[in-house]
Amino acid sequence: MSGAVQTALASPAGPARRAVRDPLVAGLVGLCLAAAAVLLVASPAPYLVNALGQLAAFAILAVSLDLVWGYLGILSLGHGLFFAIGGYVCAMHLLAHGVATTGVLPDFVQFMGWKSLPAYWVGLDHAAYALVLALALAGLVAFVFGLASFRSRVNGVYFSIISQALVYVAMLLMYRNDTGLGGNNGMTGFPLLFGWPMGSPGVVTGLTVAALLTLAAVLAGTRLLIGSAAGRRMLACRDDETRLRTLGYSTTRLKLGIWCLSAMIAALAGILYVPQVGIINPRVLAPDLSIEIAVWVAIGGLGRLGGAVIGAILVNGLKFWLSAAMPEAWPFILSGLVLFVVLVLPNGLLDLVALRPRSTWLRGAR
């Protein structure tokens, strides 16, 4: 990519120093904690609680993408893959847990004509093992793909479309019934969560609180990361990778580490999302959905963690409302919103309130 390097060299170096203090992120963390506290004492309508929980899961997903796109300049159009890895492992855990408790095999296992769960499901009824497995799997896939890409200096648009092909292939793979995870119907009918019946108000509230607390933790953690020395290297790498490499830093290792971290955060979002909607199927792997994640980030404000959260909540809130109220109009509104933000507000909706001076990189160094 000599062209990209040329561009990077020609562009002015972006601001490497950045205040650790970020009132927006602090406010959002506080809001999450407050909402979680309110949910524990008051009990609003379950569907509202559930919607809030889903929004929190999407926000985590958006933060994970913003971490690599906004702070490292790597646009992944395949983050749905890691989200789906978390979701599928979580669904496997819920089904295995159900089998261990009730002894009833899930529908798709009976459909495939199997007498019991396949051997590789062993141990998945333990939540801790499932959690570790989901994160490890997402991290491993990200590591292999990232190593192959970053090592050969696949950057920019190239990386984006290869990651899109990756999620597309994964979708085709999961649509096959023979792959063994429910095929095109996916997995659903989860009976229990930690022994509690799924869908009861306590479980709904519990899931939403868990999602909110995780979002707060992810926001705080990534904020600390960005404020650290590694965070400064990320910004330097984003603004001028060649210069950073020339200075003796291993940008491959840096990018690979953050990339894997981002994948694991996305898997976390998937883990939290699936029990809330009660189903996982290959549609979460559709390339369009992965692009939509990037749209949330771009609309909210690229390169700002708070922007990603706001974008995810805004777009998905609108989607919940409009795809029910006027399903025909929603795609037009979404495409119009994207074009408006991309053309008029290069830094997303946060430009409207101008919470922070514009970065030269975000305005158009690349």
Next chain:
Amino acid sequence: MADPKRSLLRAVLALCGLGLWAVPTLAAAFDRAAFAQDLCGDGAAQVRGAEGLVKAGGVLPADDLAYAGRLLGALAERRLTCPADGALLLDRPGAPEGHDALTGAVRPAAEARVPVLGLRQRAAVETARGVVALLTGPDPATRGAGLSVVERRVATVPAAVLDRARDAETDAGLKATIASLAQAAALSSPDLARRRAAIAAVAASPSGAAEARLTALRSDPAYTADPAFRAALDAGLSRVTRAVAIGDGLAVVYNGLSFASILFMAAAGLAIIFGLMGVINLAQGEFIMLGAYATYGVQEAFRRLAPGLLDLYLVAAIPVAFLAVALVGIVVEALILRHLYRRPLMSLLATWAVSLFLVNLVRVTIGTQNLQFIMPAYVSGGVPLYADFVVTWNRLFAIGFAAATVVLTLLILRRTPLGLDIRAVTQNRDMAACLGLPTRRVDRLAFGLGSGLAGLAGVALCPIYSVNPGMGSGFIVDSFMVVVLGGVGSLLGTLVAALGVGGANVLIEPISGAVAAKVIVLVGIILFLQRRPEGLFAVRRRR
């Protein structure tokens, strides 16, 4: 039930079935009254009557067959009643009176029993009706319907019936079908010489069906018992197997070539745009869709204005689709992408928004259903070349179209002033601008060219794929892979990569399935990029 007269008839009919059909005097003994009585009898008698008719079918006179056909039809439609004084044919089920089966005289039906067909009897009666229809049907459609019934139960039908039908048949297509069926029946004939001749005849026109038919004969007892039969079968089978393998190989190459043509058409525009501006146009698939819809518009215009020239619409659509989609591309460039050249990742999202908009615009205004295209003669059907390999015109159209596109695009890029400008800006944008080239205008025209190529792909797709608003997303990922593999800004690289990806997909697909083929190709591309991150044919350039 042990009526001696009927037993005799049965014996005669059985003899006919055993291969004595060549003696017409015996068949002349067809007893109309006994046949009617059989059909009026219990389930076993009905089957006996129907099967007896089938076995004698090769020699029975036409009027006997017509008589039997009337009775069988009445039985199947519950219009046959059986009073004590002989079977009656009713005009409709439950009518109070009917015609006597033998004499045609009108008699009252008077509460008589209506025989009902069980499952087994129905099959036998249907076969017998099929034989009658095949032999006496007035038009090819009736005879064809009879043939398809006979085909299902060909094992119970003697060869004489098929031979007689083939000799009497006037319709060429039907005659060929009957002949192949007769050939299949001859393969299981008790006469070994006849079987050997049939094997040789089958092997002379190899196909997958012939191979399956001959392979099935290996489990025949004659294969182990008779050395001459075994030798004939082995020789025939090896000949057919080899021919089928060659034919299948040719088919794979042909399909790979046509898939590669589509991929190239889809990817060529992408490659030019990406090479020039570093913009990945996620709406390229939707531009292809627009090209297909423009073709549909041309077809409708022809239908209204010049129905006589309707067959030419596909040719007329070529310039229309190119210009229409090129115009859409230029508008998109002027309104949106122009502002995003320094932010390629954002242009990715913007073109995605454009694609979302276009898909839903078409969905809302025209509808989600597949469009119906009239297929002119030059893109429908095909010519069977060898064994199972058929050169289908629609795929040949796509291949020829892609070849013409390669040549034309190369000519535009290499021989026109616009092509010179595009190459100059692709190689070094700043220097080209310094030399006074209007780079922005070049960008716009090149974007129009790339979009127009997508429109052409839409025209080429019409005879092959189903055309609907979502068609663009189907192969967009594949065409991206082609661009990445081929290298930026090299049309030749795009061509080679399209051939490679298309060929690999088609080669791997029969071995491990379509999905595995896609996975393997993607992994292959990622591995390849380890060696050559710039793709196959990287253009040296500065930007």
